Amino acid sequence: MSRSTVGALALAALVLPLAAGCVSNDDTPSAAGTGAPGRLTVSSTADACAVSATTAPSGTLTFTVKNDGTDVTEFYLLAEDGLRVISEVENVGPGISRDLVVQARPGSYFTACKPGMVGDGIRAPFTVTDSGTEVGPTGDTAAQLKAAETQYVAYVKDQVGALIAGTKAFAEAYKAGDDDTARALYAPTRAHWERVEPVAESFGDLDPLTDAREADLEDGQAWSGWHYIEKDLWQPTAEANGGKEYTPLTDAQRVVAADDLVKYTQQLVDEVNKPGFTFEAFQIANGSKALLDEVANGKVTGEEEIWSHTDLWDFQANVDGARVAYDGLADVVEAADPELAAELESRFTEIDALLAEQGSIEKGFTFYDKLSQDQVKALATAVDALSEPLSRLTATVTGA
């Protein structure tokens, strides 16, 4: 599990210099430093929105927005119609500076500060002249992102549906004392959870209630969920249990544990099937990266499934989920940054090939404790190789 919140819109601060390294010098964004054509400053106060210039050449523009007022402020770059938001920074506290980095095409725009976050803001016309630099995708990005969101929500509902069905079967077997069946169902059922875990994390306590590891608990805190039952199905020796003899759960405790797991999983099902449930493009992109962080922090070290050692099932499911999230956004990435798209494709392929050497979710994987150190290292290296370009996904998608 993880505790990080899925952040909001991210900007292209990191990706731009890296991308610039891949193209000819002519296309390099303006060098840093005040006075450079692509670098602008904005001073936002209660009654003014002072932009250092009213024109800039097309390409990468960086507005360094300083809140010189006393209220929280926002800064917008609006389209010619004064309605459509090209890009924005919000929640800039008094005294704070924040950058807005945007790919701007030639045309007429408005800049706007919104001190106190109310009203239409303090606006001024802003012109982007043609520098000859190619900027951004030509397709209808907004429509592509919308389609990606719809697809992803459908995927989440499908996985969660399979999860609740599998969880019920698992719970029944466990309650009935059919431990062999329960053990066989454990990892393949959890795969549905692991594929969409960032969604579950967005619902507060559901993640810890369902997926907390024993080490995650506070002293004396009640434990529930998958790993609570995992430990009972793969009972540790006293040596592996901090020197304490493991006490198996009683039949009554088994019923509570199994019913709780089904109950919390059902809550997840209910949440994602609410009419208002949506997952926005930036959340999908962040979620894709978050899934790889999950692999890096828990699965590749064997800490997630310390009793069952079924970490590779979770690993594969996390990668599956990240891949689906990416695939939905691939068209947008392809248009905005084809080299990033190509790199992600090849990194996903590499990691899937490496996992395939150890099995599959359907046929079963090598248990984590049977992997050699070299195999673990190779998997970790592949995770890092994929995670690094994946960390640029959100900025690329939201900047497109």
Next chain:
Amino acid sequence: MSAPTDPAHDLPDTPPDASPAPGGLSRRAVLGLGGGLAVVGAAVGLGVGRLTAPEPASTSSGTRTYPFTGAHQAGIATPAQDRLYLAAFDLTTSSRDEVVALLQRWTTIAARLTQGLSAGPYGPASGPYDAPPDDTGEAADLPPAGLTITFGFGRSMFVGSDGADRYGLASRLPGALVDLPHFPADNLDPARTGGDLVVQACADDPQIAVHAIRNLSRAAFGSATIRWTQLGYGRTSSTSTAQRTPRNLFGFKDGTANVKAEETSALDEHVWVPASAASADSTDSRWMTGGSYLVARRIRMRIEPWDRTSLREQENLVGRNKGEGAPLSGGTEFTEPDFTASGRGGQPLIATNAHVRLAHPDFNAGVRMLRRGYNFTDGNDSLGRLDAGLFFIAFVTDPRTHYIPMQNQLSKSDGLMEYLEHTGSGLFAVPPGIEDGHFVLGADGTPLTTRHSPFVGQDLFA
């Protein structure tokens, strides 16, 4: 040319009235040791290592010394030096007298080293030709670099794991010297956790700090052995308002709201153990009055995933901006965070799971800590990832009120925890300092170890 009598180890019976002889002590060394060492002379050839080395032309930070003596031990409210070498020891002796003798040796050596003297009276390049030098020598040509040495006692010195009263000290175990509970997501390595004794050596030069631990460890053979050590660099806290706030390995300023040496009433309230603490204990813990509790946590950072995290998420998890360290509610670094300020959609500008919120006194019953942490990098793990992070050190008046509740809250709810893993831990009772004027001095006027030498924690054994 006068010579010192004998190496400290070999002189258990030197009388306490050993008279000072003219010595080659520099003015700073004399002042640093306090009234018991009012010796100014012009003799040469004392073999006191660094004192005979050429002085740097300027009064740079390297030549700085801090007094070893005082109401409190040095190395707590002392302005945080740049480097740390901390060592936890396990006692190997079963003799209470040997523990006392060890503490006497340690105290004497610490008093000497912190004033720029060699570990023993001969120094690294003098003394009997067929004996090993009484100082290991690697600090010989270096200035004292603001070295402080701070000693503390672990709970296991009072009660063994089997409950045994190892040295007849169980009746002196302070109530505050508890076993720290398991905090959520703890992944403690027993080889980096606990210990009967702790020695914190801080200096502006790592070689000075390592030299101190090395010589103290040497003086411990037969009585105690190193259990674990930690090297730290780039102090991550300011303990004086004169210091700039440093950055941790996440790249953020750390310890902005730390208790500072200048805040004497805050030190009394949050750092030093008051006399009233002993009255509240069922045991006799009066020996801790004026002391403090050292909490050490080796917090590994998941550096690689962190570096792939957007600036937005980084700032939201911390609750401050990265450039200046200002709270996201606005202002500059030292502006108090406004936890009620809200932004778009009524959401708080400082998120509910932000580190600065959950660690703030407002959300911790008003308690504060004196933090004295350091960055560490201990190579890499088998997966090629940096084994790096923050070696957290805090001094508090009582960990039951000033550390455990806050750490439980952080471990459970702090968004940063996804990028942190606690891998080592220790809690130590740090007794008060020793007063000026009690050292037993050798013929050269520098402290010697004898059966009558004062030592840190003396009241515990009284």
